[in-house]
Amino acid sequence: MTSPVRVIVAGAGCRGELHSSYASIHPERMKVVAVADPRKFARTKLQKQHNIPDENMFEDWQSMLERDKFADAVLICTPDQLHKEPAVAFAKEGYHILLEKPMATTAEDCVAIVEACIQSGVMLSVGHVLRYDPLIRKIKELIDAGAIGDIIHIQHLEPVGYYHFAHSFVRGNWRNEAESSFALLAKSCHDIDLIHHWVGDRRCVKVSSFGSVSHFQKKHKPTGASDRCLDCPIEEKCPYSARKIYLNSVKRGHTGWPVSVICPSSSPDVESVTEALRTGPYGRCVYECDNDVCSNQIVNMEFAGGVTAAFSMVAFTEELCRRKTTIYGSKGELSYDGNEIRVFDFLTQRSETQRAIQHTVVGKANRTFSMAGHAAADYHLIHAFISAVANNDPSLIRSGPEETLLSHLLVFEAERSRLEGRVVYCEDRKPS
DSSP states (O other), X not given: OOSOEEEEEEOOSHHHHHHHTHHHHOTTTEEEEEEEOSOHHHHHHHHHHHTOOXXXXXXXXXXXXXXXXXXXXXXXXXXXXXXXXXXXXXXXXXXXXXXXXXXXXXXXXXXXXXXXXXXXXXOEEEOOGGGGOHHHHHHXXXXXXXXXXXXXXXXXXXXXXXXXXXXXXXXXXXXXXXXXXXXXXXXXXXXXXXXXXXXXXXXXXXXXXXXXXXXXXXXXXXXXXXXXXXXXXTGGGOTTOHIIIIIHHHHTTOOSTTGGGSOTTSOOOHHHHHHHXXXXXXXXXXXXXXXOSOSEXXXXXXXXXXXXXXXXXXXXXXXXXXXXXXXXXXXXXXXXXXXXXXXXXXXXXXXXXXXXXXXXXXXXGGOEEXXXXXXXXXXXXXXHHHHHHHHTXXXXXXXXXXXXXXXXXXXXXXXXXXXXXXXXXXXXXXXX
């Protein structure tokens, strides 16, 4: 294709806005032509950023499908439980799909999405953004090149971050399974996917998992604490204080995530954030919320050939989502701390280190976009998808339908193990 890839956006929240920003960096490669979101402020914000005409503004994604196909692809960034219906519907209309993770909140819905995309002959890219991180890609290259021999065992940790967990999984959108999904799916399907990716074509044969809701419970509420942080006499002594996390941040001039999330109808400032904390969900005491998702969980896996893996997710960390991984091989050991890869060779007893390269991309109007850390992965995800659509080449997508479905099914099996309190043999259950 010589003209920009035309995309429509279903869901104008954080991820929808982030993916759409690629059009500001590379207007010659991608053009946002329509947006759907029930929130007027969110969709209007994208309209202004991308000069979208009024006739292409929609309150719901269903209205987009009342028209004949008018774009090449759709970015589906709706809430987790609202992934399956738009994904299947847009696939049937011939739209290539970038679908935010998780694919869906049930194994059956994940299967239905993949089947619809295959039957319609459209490309599906799932937002496993870590697959596109340059250093994580390098880990896979080193494994495949035999740098550490045969994989024997993988240890992988996701440190969520104490205030991140309080924001997203205690007060926020992913706090309650009935309204979103369980934590292993919502937060850590990334990580199970990476483990599945690193072990290659080996099938997981059995899995066990343990986890619970720790600390963020009414019985741990400090004596004298109020139900809302702005009225709490002991708020200054609480590390999870909404005043500290949001209001003090905006007073220092920080209006990005997570402050940007809590004001759905306006830009964040001291007045709007104060009102949000006084009346909205993000101002609640963390010990008085309706959260029921795990704050710590472990998953143990055995793959064909005896390869084992152990994954840990924990909320109570200083680090914010900076994964730590050690992969033990027959000829060496590979470690990754989110910033560098170190490979130790058993034969030579020497180590080599590779660090992340930080760079920037200059977009339209000389606006500079940082490409360090997670931002680099975000950029490479949408870049790969747009390149795949432009060149009609699905091989450019690193998180396509079949392999991503397998890793999602493994997540569901792990959660089944936790709930049933037993080892699950993965061949026991197949979605209908």
